Amino acid sequence: MKExxxxxxxxxxxxxxxxxxxxTALMSGKALTATELATEAGVTIQTASSHLKKLEAVNIVQPQKQxxxxxxxxxxxxxxxxxEAMMGLAARRGLVRTRTGPKDPALRKARTCYDHLAGEMGVFLYDGLVANGHLTDTSGEVSITQTGQRLVSEFGINLASLNSSNRPLCKSCLDWSARRSHLGGSLGVALLSRFHELGWARRDKASRAVIFSENGERSFREVFA
Amino acid sequence: MKExxxxxxxxxxxxxxxxxxxxTALMSGKALTATELATEAGVTIQTASSHLKKLEAVNIVQPQKQxxxxxxxxxxxxxxxxxEAMMGLAARRGLVRTRTGPKDPALRKARTCYDHLAGEMGVFLYDGLVANGHLTDTSGEVSITQTGQRLVSEFGINLASLNSSNRPLCKSCLDWSARRSHLGGSLGVALLSRFHELGWARRDKASRAVIFSENGERSFREVFA
DNA sequence: CTCATGGTTCGTTTATGATCGAACTATGAA
DNA sequence: TTCATAGTTCGATCATAAACGAACCATGAG
Known part of the structure; x- marks a missing residue:
């Protein structure tokens, strides 16, 4: 009827x-089986199968037989x-499914939010950057300052290549466990992968937890305090 | 149940x-009355009222009595x-509501896609920029080149301020009338408003059409051919 | 082969929510 | 005041689709 x-x-x-x-479960980036998804969703496997079929039909999920x-x-x-955009919209309107965040302490401390760092450490990072004048957050519009650009470059991130990307460089992403903002966008992604490169953190295989080594966490807190 | x-x-x-x-009708940016929205949606005004109430409750639409x-x-x-993101997703999967684009020739030629230029002129702009090496489009990731930055700056657009925005600078947006890409993102927005500033084009009050003057269209085709 | 496990298909039940008619309130015009 | 138009509320109807039990196919292990 309409265009x-x-x-x-x-x-x-x-x-x-x-x-x-x-x-939401698939946002972790991990591949999950039909049964795993069924229990995630709290439905029987038959129902899950029919749901997945629909998602598959319009190419929202990608199956792979193994x-x-x-x-x-x-x-x-x-x-x-x-x-991600829809979650942001929902979170900012206070539409959270339950008031309890992740129960697992590791998840609460540091986890991936799709592909960037969330949880307490994510909030710490974000707050530190803002407090030291490396980021400015004016009513949701986040941008990086001169000193911030210097800091990030020295940290080993090529800002130029990020800038040309399809994604916003900086984006505040509301953390639904802490109800505080953390850093998304291409810069958020780049920072997390840099943490991995430096050996500061690794990703837990079984969950979305991000596990920092002792040294890694110390260095992290020094740089971004 | 889940986080x-x-x-x-x-x-x-x-x-x-x-x-x-x-x-979708509201994506034009214009304020519409309940009855207008009802006819847009093809439902009676009672149903429209109940729908709008729901949208209002979660702050998706903003009412204003007058x-x-x-x-x-x-x-x-x-x-x-x-x-916009959802429309992109749907369009790229070929999920168009009807095969016919806008019937109004003016709309087909040039219109706003939310806040940037779409339609034949939008596609012309995009193709021109890519053909002349001002933009690169590698599998959906659009970025601006050196020469593109120069062109845009000379055209009177402050790239630095766009870069720091929350939005991606460049974004290809699939045109559902022409089934071709046009330019979205903050650059797309800036270009359209520059066209207005220069007096090349004006926005039709009653629709989403963008109406170019004769001189405006000529200049447009010269610059971006 | 048989058995167990992972997934799909089919048919039925059931609940949710979209829809509209009718009656109502509110604003403005004559 | 009366009339007209804009919008809301209520109630009844009706259709869609989510859910699951049961039976089915497919893969792998012994």
């Missing part, structure tokens, strides 16, 4: 609680961005 | 066809971004 892409279809696909749970398992991931980066 | 913002709620809100139609009319706009920039 335009069928926004309603993807909306309704994401709009079902079971599917939303599955997609033996008798079928692993699912988000189809591409764009799907992740849309989900 | 995280209630992505399902906004999903289902956007997921209803009637509401999706209304929101006499006996009630005008609605999108609540903020963030809502627009989410919708």
């Amino acid at each position: 335009g892409p069928d926004i309603a279809l993807i909306g309704s696909l994401i709009g079902d609680p079971a599917r939303a749970n599955m997609l 033996g008798r398992h079928k692993y699912f991931t988000l189809a591409d980066e764009e799907v992740g961005s849309v989900l | 995280g913002p209630d992505i399902a709620l906004i999903g289902s809100l956007i997921g209803d066809p009637a509401r999706a139609n209304m929101l 006499g006996r009319h009630k005008y609605f706009t999108l609540a903020d920039e963030e809502v627009g971004s989410v919708l």
Whole structure:
């Protein structure tokens, strides 16, 4: 009837609680099997199967058979961005599913939020950058200052290549465990991967937890205090 | 049950066809009355009222009473971004509501896509920039080259201020009338408003059409050919 | 081969929510 | 005041789709 892409279809696909749970679980970036997703969503495996079929049909998730398992991931980066944007919108309006954050202390301390650092350490990083005048946050619009650019470059990140990317450089992302902001955007991603490079942190294989070594955490707190 | 913002709620809100139609109509940036939105969505005014109430409750639309009319706009920039992202996702998957683009020739030629230029002229602009090596588009990741930066600066746009914004600088946005890419992102916005400043184009009050003057179109085609 | 486990398909039940008619309130015009 | 238009509320109807039990196919282990 009207012009335009069928926004309603993807909306309704994401709009079902079971599917939303599955997609949220897949935001970790890990590949999950159909049964894992079923328990994540709290439905039987039959229902999960039908949901996944629908998501697959419009290319929101990407299946991959491996033996008798079928692993699912988000189809591409764009799907992740849309989900991230929707989560931001929901969080900023206080629409959280439950008031309790992650129970696992490790998750509460440091975890990945899609692809950047969240949890207490993520909030620490963000607050430190703002407090020292490396970032400015004026009503949600986050930008990097001169001194911030210097700091980041010295830390071994090539800002120029980030700038040209498709993604915003800086983005405040509301943390739904801490209810505080942390740093997303391409800079957030770059920082996290730099932490991995430096051996400061590694990603837990079984969850979204990010585990800092003792030395890593000390250095982290020194640089960004 | 699970951690995280209630992505399902906004999903289902956007997921209803009637509401999706209304929101799409509001993407023009204009304030529309309840009855206008009802006819846009193809439902009676009662149903529209109940839909708008729901959208209002979670702060997706912003009402404003004026006499006996009630005008609605999108609540903020963030809502627009989410919708834009979802439209991109849908369009890239070929999920268009109808195969026919806008019937109005003016709309087909040039119109606003939220806040940047779309339609044939938008596609012309994008293609020109890419063909002359001012933009590079590698699998959806769009970035501006050295010569592109020079061109844009000479055209009177302050790139530095755009770079620090929350939004990606360059973004390819699929045009659902032409099924071709045009330029979104903060650069796309800046270009369109520069066209207005220069008197090349004006926005039609009654629709999303962008109307170029004769001289404006000639200059436009010279610069970006 | 048999058995166990992972996933799919089918059919039925059930609940949610979109829709609209009818009756209502509110603003403005004559 | 009366009339008209804009919007809301309520209630009843109806359709869609989520959920699951049961039976099915596919892969791997012994």
